[in-house]
Every structure is written in C-alpha cells, then in structure tokens.
Amino acid sequence: MADLHHQIESQPVIVVLVPLPLHSHLNQALQLATLIAAYKIPVHYATSATHCRQAKLRFNGQKSSDISNIIHFQELPDPISSYPENNLHPSLNASLELRHPMTALLQKLSSLSKRVVVINDSNMAYVVQDIPSISNVESYSFTCISAFSLLCILSQGILTTEETRFRKIVGGIEKIPQMTQTVTPEILNFLAVQSPYVDLKHGDIINTCRTLESSYLDLLKDENRDKKPQWALPLHTLHYRVDGVDKSRDKCLVWLDKQPPKSVLFVSFGSSTSMVEKQVKELAVGLRGSKQRFLWVLQDAERADGLSKAWKSGLPDGFEESVKGIGMVTRDWAPQVEILGHGSVGAFMSHCGWNSCMESLSMGVPIVAWPMHSEQPYNALLVTEMLKAGVAVKECDGDLVGSDLIKEAIEEIMVSDEGVIKRERAEEIGLSLRKAVEEGGVTRLEVDSFVKHITR
DSSP states (O other), X not given: OHHHHHHHTTOSEEEEEEOOSXXXXXXXXXXXXXXXXXXXXXXXXXXXXXXXXXXXXXXXXXXXXXXXXXXXXXXXXXXXXXXXXXXXXXXXXXXXXXXXXXXXXXXXXXXXXXXXXXXXXXXXXXXXXXXXXXTTEEEEEEEOSOHHHHHHHHTTTSSOSOGGGGGXXXXXXOOOOOHHHHSOHHHHHHHHHHGGXXXXXXXXXXXXXXXXXXXXXXXXXXXXXXXXXXXXOOHHHHHOOSTTOOGGGOHXXXXXXXXXXXXXXXXXXXXXXXXXXXXXXXHHHHHHHHTOEEEEEOEEEEOTTSOEEEOOSOSOTTHHHHTTTTEEEEOSOOOHHHHHTSTTEEEEEEOOOHHHHHHHHHTTOOEEEOOOSTTHHHHHHIIIIISOOEEESOOSSOOOOOHHHHHHHHHHHHHSHHHHHHHHHHHHHHHHHHHHTSTTSHHHHHHHHHHHHHTO
16 A cells, blocks of 8 residues: 555546456456556556456457556455356346445545546446545546447437437438347346446547547537537557567468468457357358458357357368368467458458457458347448448348358458448548547547546
C-alpha cells in the first residue's frame, strides 16, 4: 500500500479499467488502458486474479513482458464460485461477485487522488454500481461492440425499457435479428442484471471510428436525453502498426510470404466459437472446392482460463494432403492482426466479432461473414449491407451450412466482379481508418478530447 501511495499520490487523476472477464473484452480494456497510460496518467486494471493473468498473457495476441511496468494490475480475489473451464454462463455470473472487492478498491484509491475515473465495460455496470457513493469517483461506460449493433440491441429493449427511442435504426432495414435468437436466456438474464445501473455513467466510450459509423454514433447521441458526452475510440487501429513485425517468428506468416498478393482467404472464428464436426467437414469441402488459397486456424473455443484446445478431428480423411500447396491448416494460436496485415491475404472468413471486424477493415481486408451468436449478426449486417465490404455465408440460425454455399461465398469474394468491388470498398475503408489515427486525424483528436475531459 505504501508503494502504491508513493506512485500516485502526486497525481490529480488516476484511471481504473474494469473489464468483462471474457478474452476479447479483456484485451480491448487493456488496449484502452495502455492508450491512456501513454498520456502519463496512472492506470489501474482491476479484475479477478485469474483474468489479470489471462489479460497479460494474451495482450495483443502475444506475451508482453513489460506491460506490468505500464499498468498497475489490481488482482481482485477470484469469486468463490470460480470460473469453470468450458461454461460461459457461470463465468459471467461469477463476475457479479466482484462488486464488493471493486468498491473496496475504489474507496482506497479515492483517498490517494483528487479524482478517480472508472472506465467499466458496459456489461459490468452491476459491479461498479456503488460509485455514486464515493464523492470523487466518476464512471464512463466502455462499449466493445459497434454503434450499429448497440442501436439494434437498444431498439429491442434489451438494455433499456425505453426501446421506442431507438427504433430509428430499424427503419428501412429488413431482417434485424432478435437477441432472443442469438443469445441464451442466461445471457439475457445477465444483461438484465446490468440494466438498472447503466445510466449511472458520466459518458460513453465506443470501440469504433467516427469515419466508419458517424451516422449511428449521431443517432446514439441524439437519443441520449441526458446529453452525456460520447467518444469513439477504435482501439485496434490506434495501437497496431504493420511495420516492424518480425514475420519470421510465426509459421503462418512464413507460409503467407510464399503466396501471391491478395490471393489467400484467412479463415478463423475467434476465441468463443466452436463448430460441430459435421460443420468442420462441410467447411473443409467448401474450401477445397473453391480452389482458392486459404489459411485456416482450426481451434475449439477458449476455456474460461484463456486457453483453447485444437481440433483433433472433423476434417475429411486426407484433407490436408489434398490441399497441400494451396491451403494451410494450423491448430495453434495464430497472430491474427499480423496475418490480416499481410499482403498475401485477400479476404477474411470470420464470425464477425467486432474485434475481428475492426482488425480486418482497418487492414482493408473484406469479410466473408459467418455470424454465430450474440451481436455478431448485427456486425455482419453492417459489413455486408451497410458498408458493402463483404459477403454473407449464412444467417445466424444455427443450421448446418452446406459446402456448396460456402464455396459460392468464397468464390464471390475472391474471383467475381462483385467481389472486386467489395474488395476495393474494403481498401477504401481501411485507408480512412488509418488516416483517422494519424496526427490530427479525427480519432487522434477524439482521444485527446477524452483525456482533456478526464483531466479537466
């Protein structure tokens, strides 16, 4: 405690990041933490001991030996109910037990600084509900999904009972998927627990770029009756640079070095998605039938401790031998951002998690959209219908997708005239996203605005 006091006692403002304990959310929160720390503001990253370790281990997809020199990790006690290996619902419910340890931490930190700024994942509103009782602590909600997806969800009354205020987004858009069809009742219950506390925030941070979603951000702001401030911070484009990557360190990048420009379809479905073996086989047959080069990361979903297991079966007999020379299958972790930034990658088959969408679009890579659950169908709709930077494999309906449909989607994006247009559109978007983070760009100005606000 004495060391902590010495480190921050002269600081008028300290920041505390409170992430949702799921890998993609942990990573986004840690990226935001390092971004703010670059302004010489003390930043604390507060979550359970298990997830502090996971966040450090997987930061930006690789081990980071010096992250603890930049960020103060506050390891809260692991919940009594623990984090099971392969069950999301108990993991989310266990996170609710962090409320009282979090409040105790914030009370302690509040005595050491003029102002404590809490940035909590929007799905951790319950955990930080006691903030109004601490006079010099203020909170900002951090949304890890797209503005478009958030509007789609709000229009259904999932996060608020005043859904009619957000109906504008659905006008003229057909087939807005219902959250009741894309998430389990247990997750809906978890969101309902957060609902009474979502308006305690002092403002909103959304992981997106104003040049990409300006109209949707404006809609959110217009419908904000309390006129709380809003900032759009696309974290992946703010942090990542292709230049300087040591491409010799990963076998996937070495393999890509040998492929023609824009010729490879990258296939990966994130850390929270598993396919049944029949679907794995259909995907394999579709890939082979398309006769396009591909790099396929084939892994099962992550456990709650941040580890994932490779698929050991599901591929047709002799598949890897039959595609030798044009296709590569890896069962290991792969550096997704570096892969998407490689010149040989022409498209990305993705589950459309928002992290993956932003990484792909920022690199100018179009998306073959295959949403699985949660807000992914809305992201897929944004990419394919609104931005015109991808093609859809299927709707999020849980049905088995045949190899013919998969083959058609791959051929459409990789070799058709329409695919050329979508690939050009993705490149335009990538250029605009990269310009936004340059000195004087709209995103850089937005970061400066937020820092100026919290250090006022």
